[in-house]
Amino acid sequence: MSETVAAGGPPEQEAFLQLRDVAKNLGGNPVLAGVSLDVFEGDLLGLLGPSGSGKTTLLNIIGGFTDLDAGSVRIAGQDLTALPPHRRDIGITFQKYALFPHLTVFDNIGFGLRQRKVAAPELRQRVGEMLAVLGLTGLAGRYPRSLSGGEQQRVALARALAVRPRLMLLDEPLANLDAALRQRVRFEIREILRSTGVTSIFVTHDQDEAFALCDRVAVLRGGRIQQIGTPAELIYQPANAFVARFIGSPNVFEASVQHYDAQTQSIRFVRDRFTGAACVRAPLTPGTRVEVFVRPDEVVIARADDVQPAKFRVKDWVHLVSGREAWIEGPITLRARLPSEATHLERGAAVIPSWRPERAHAFAIEPAPPAAATT
Ligand SMILES: Nc1ncnc2c1ncn2[C@@H]1O[C@H](COP(=O)(O)OP(=O)(O)OP(=O)(O)O)[C@@H](O)[C@H]1O
Ligand SMILES: [Mg+2]
Incomplete structure (x- = not known):
């Protein structure tokens, strides 16, 4: 029996699924460029990326429905x-x-069981199990056209799982469900995949879904992997400006480096009369133009001291399910998440925004690297 390896498995452990430098051109365009990926046995890997980034193409290559132009795909050591x-x-x-x-x-x-010549009694039993697990028992005799989108998706999942594959590839399996059902089925899928212990890749363009379900998530853009990490690594240590912008809908603004501190690997930046701090991945010289990313829930708002002229004012705020979000205006405009009970910041109030330096990320503004596809 195979042993389930924790997410991200020890580096010396041979990965169950290994992609090496996979490349694919379609219609004259590079759709995948040098994709390398390790998925460990029992791992549930999320594949997250904007529309057109190559997610479906990558699954089709692993599944064998699309040939690759270069590179290799191995499962359990077999090419x-x-x-x-x-x-x-x-x-x-x-x-x-x-x-x-x-x-x-x-x-x-x-x-799939019939194709594999599974005997009738066992076939009945295994289909029955799948019907029960996915809450489809009452629907066994129905035809697909009479099912809702969500029911059809669950049948598709049951059909793929019934043969007990060694690898599951799920391409946006919840895309046609409404928000409430999506949340529920999300956890059901997680339970099913975990209880069967099957190694899986779950494609989505919904980061909440990827983070709720997956141990590790790979971010794809223009056919290139930008970063692979746990949800916390992607949120708190984004590898580049694309990942920082893509995850968690942050505030984004341009600024200029004032000072780089090698010890804390952070900078002080200035934007008009506003200065602040952010962490960086590499040393930056004063004067370098940077883009700064900070998520609304990291921004702390204090009332401005009456003595000093206020640089920021509360422009407006909106109610969200998770609390309130204030828009504050000054040299830059920032969104800040406030607890629902924070009622002291009326519109027009003078305020000072701040954040923990390690929770903001700055990247030098460079000409975009040549992307493999147009995204
Ligand atoms: N047969 C094809 N011929 C030419 N271009 C193609 C072909 N199939 C896919 N593409 C292009 O390859 C790119 C990646 O497509 P793919 O379907 O893999 O994206 P995706 O990440 O799954 O997007 P989505 O989130 O919209 O499903 C797109 O720009 C698409 O237009
Ligand atoms: Mg797709």
Whole structure:
């Protein structure tokens, strides 16, 4: 029996799925460029990226539905390049769920088992298990066209899981569910994947979903992996400006480096008359133009001292489920998350924003590196 390895597994551990320098051109454009990825046994890896970044193409290459132009895909040490899809032992749910319209729910779920010549009693038992696990028991005799989008997605998931694959690839499996169902099914999927212990890649462009479900998340942009890490690493140690901008809808503004502190790996920056601090990944010389990223929930607002002229004022605020968000205006405009009970900051109030330096991230503004695709 195989042993489940914790997320991110020890580096000396051989990864279950290994992608090395995978490249793919489609229609004359590089859609994937040098993608290398390790997924450890039992790991649930999120693949997060904007539309067109190459997520589906990457899954299709792993599943064997698309050839790669360069690089390699290995599972448990075996090179998959020459293996057709049906011999790879991979379960896949497609972005468009692609159920067989002429087959009932039961037969859709049993399809792969029948292909593998599983005997009828065992087939009935395994389809029954899948129906129960995914809450589809009452629907066994129905046809796909009579199911809601969410039900169809669950059937697709059941069909992929029924054959007990060694790797599951899920391409936006919750995209057609409403917000409430999405939240519930999210945790059901997590439980199912964990209890079966199957190694999985879960594609989404919803970061909340990726963070709620996955141990580690890979961020893809323009066919290149920008960063792979735990949710906390992506939030608190973004590797570059793209990841910093992409995760957590931060405040973003330009500023100029005043001073670099090697000990704390942070800078003081100035923007008009406003100075602040942010951490950096590399030394920066004074005068360097930077982009600063700080999420609204990291911004602390204090009432301005009456003595000094206020640089910022509360312009407006809005109610969110998680509290209130204030817009404060000064040399820059900032959004700041306030607890619901913080009622002292009326519109027009003079305020001073601040944050812990390690919670803001600055990156030098450079010409964009050549992206592999247009995103
Ligand atoms: N057969 C094809 N011919 C030409 N270009 C293609 C082909 N298939 C995909 N592409 C392009 O490759 C890029 C990546 O597509 P892909 O479907 O992998 O993106 P994605 O990250 O899954 O996006 P989404 O979030 O919208 O599903 C896109 O720019 C797409 O237009
Ligand atoms: Mg896609």
